[in-house]
Amino acid sequence: MSTELTIGFLPLVDACLPILAHEHGFAEEQGVSLRFVKDMSWATVLDRLLYGHSDAAHLIAPLAIAATLGRGRPAQPLSVPFVLGLNGxxxxxxxxxxxxxxxxxxxxxxxxxxxxxxxxxxxxxxxxxxxxxxxxxxxxxxxxxxxxxxxxxxxxxxxxxxxxxxxxxxxxxxxxxxxxxxxxxxxxxxxxxxxxxxxxxxxxxxxxxxxGVEKVLALRENVLEEKRESVERLIRALCKAGAHFVDPANWDLNANILARSEYLDGSAALIHRAISDRxxxxxxxxxxxYPDFMFQYREAANFPWVSQAEWLYTQMVRWDGITYDAGHARKAGRVFRPDVYRSALLGTGEPLPGASSKVEGSLRQKTSVSTQQGVMTLESNRFFDGIAFDPADLPGYIAKLP
The missing domain is CATH 3.40.190.10 (Periplasmic binding protein-like II)
Incomplete structure (x- = not known):
């Protein structure tokens, strides 16, 4: 018997993985039934998630942290066990x-x-x-x-x-x-x-x-714990959808699915360009x-690195004009849940990083990294100005930014 999960989303190409996990039967294979609710603004997607009208959401990554820290509204802890894509x-x-x-x-x-x-x-x-x-x-x-x-x-x-x-x-x-x-x-x-x-x-x-981290799969923290087994099955389905999505042989099919009225309701030709980096x-x-315009699946693109969440927190401090708070930094880092991702994929063929945090922006060329499972090579992850982000020193990083 399958478990139904309701997922809120906006009509964007990077909502692709849950949609394709449903359309290609990957979710069904894992015993998960997905129902989708399309909205027009991120504020509405978040409201629907926080008030329990959806189980999970396709969400902008910083908003999951802002909701957890109570920026702009009463704090409600969210969890991110899966990154839906980088850049784009x-x-x-x-x-x-x-x-x-x-x-x-x-x-x-x-x-x-x-x-x-x-x-x-x-x-x-x-x-x-x-x-x-x-x-x-x-x-x-x-x-x-x-x-x-x-x-x-x-x-x-x-x-x-x-x-x-x-x-x-x-x-x-x-x-x-x-x-x-x-x-x-x-x-x-x-x-x-x-x-x-x-x-x-x-x-x-x-x-x-x-x-750069972009969209994430976000759930209320208590819902993740209550439905942990179903969420892990969903993660396995999303990984299969990611492998399908990056295969050029599937671009036409997937562009046509995403273009349908219940999803993006748009031009399959424009969507095809985006997923083929054109x-x-x-x-x-x-x-x-432009290679890697919208980055998916490869190089642990879907892994929720704690350092990504911490970088987002530094930008929140920077642009909200708030004082750095070590406790808030820890809360922000805990929004991303590599432990759930690892638990879901341990024993599968998916490579798992050996660490849960890394220096962001430090790689200039292909680099083999240690893994818990499988083999992994990461490519350049630089910021254009050459400044790297070391999660071991958040205040120092904030201080040197213009």
């Missing part, structure tokens, strides 16, 4: 602005695009019309990646530029109507903006942090291949 976001600007800051027909380099954008941002601020950016939520990796990049390039968020919240399905509309000058959002919404002529892509989030940068231009 892009920064898209109005066409006339994009053409001033990056090479024609291709994405630019973060430092060069940032330097060009700083000149424009300074001019606009002096004229009393600062540049405005839309991000999908205050507690989103989109917000933190955008701010990280701007600050490293000498552009002060909230001072030189303004940043507001726009739900993903409305990002292209906000750009088209001139409400914002740029957006940082996941696919397919950058591509929708490009197809409409409302924007052009200038950078991907993978260029800012090569292996992006149309500007309407009428060439499709550009």
């Amino acid at each position: 976001n892009a920064i898209t600007l109005r066409p006339e602005l994009a053409r001033q800051v990056r090479p024609e027909g291709q994405m630019g380099m973060p430092a060069e695009v940032g330097a060009a954008l700083k000149v424009i941002a300074d001019e606009r601020r002096a004229a009393g019309k600062p540049l405005t950016f839309g991000v999908v939520h205050r507690y989103s990796s989109h917000n933190y990646m955008l701010r990280y990049w701007l600050a490293a390039c000498g552009i002060r968020p909230d001072h030189d530029v303004e940043i507001s919240t726009v739900p993903p399905p409305f990002c292209a509309d906000a750009l088209k109507q001139g409400e914002v000058d740029g957006i940082c959002v996941g696919e397919p919404w950058n591509s929708v903006a490009v197809e409409q002529g409302a924007g052009e892509i200038v950078l991907s989030s993978a260029q800012i942090w090569r292996r 992006l149309l940068i500007a309407r009428g231009g060439p499709v550009v291949h």
Whole structure:
């Protein structure tokens, strides 16, 4: 007899693994029945999760930490036993602005695009019309990646530029109507903006942090404990879906599934581009291949590294203007649950890292790492500015950021 789990999600390509686990029967093989609830904003996805209307959610990683720490609402502890993917976001600007800051027909380099954008941002601020950016939520990796990049390039968020919240399905509309000058959002919404002529892509989030944590599977902590066995079965199904997703032979099939009205309700062609790491940068231009634009499955991409959660906490401290608190840092780190991931996959063919935390941004080339199970090689995980994050010294890391 199967156990039913209800999963909340937004219509984004990186909601793919639970959907494909259901559609391809991987969940059913594990004795789990999945029911999906589609929403239009991250706030609603979180509300549905916290009030028990869903068992689990496709969620932006920082929001799971913010909910646990009580940022903006009463604290309710969440747990993340599985990362649904790395990167997959892009920064898209109005066409006339994009053409001033990056090479024609291709994405630019973060430092060069940032330097060009700083000149424009300074001019606009002096004229009393600062540049405005839309991000999908205050507690989103989109917000933190955008701010990280701007600050490293000498552009002060909230001072030189303004940043507001726009739900993903409305990002292209906000750009088209001139409400914002740029957006940082996941696919397919950058591509929708490009197809409409409302924007052009200038950078991907993978260029800012090569292996940046993005969406996660989040549950209330008590629900995880109550339904631990079912959650572990779901994790095994999600891993099978991940292996299926990254196989080029399955891209057409999976793009068509995700495009269906009950899921993304969008263009299979745009979705196919995203899952094959190909992006149309500007309407009428060439499709550009950017390897690992949306990173899945390989290199323990779905493993919930405690160091990823701790990095997100440092950005919360940085941009919320709060004081670093060692107790809160520990709580943030405990949101990510590598112990559950390991328990679910021990004895399977999936490789398991030998550690639960690592120095983020320290690898520049392929590196073999110790494992608990299987063999694993990690590739570059650098931040574009070359600053590594050592989870052994969070205050020191925060102090050296611009």
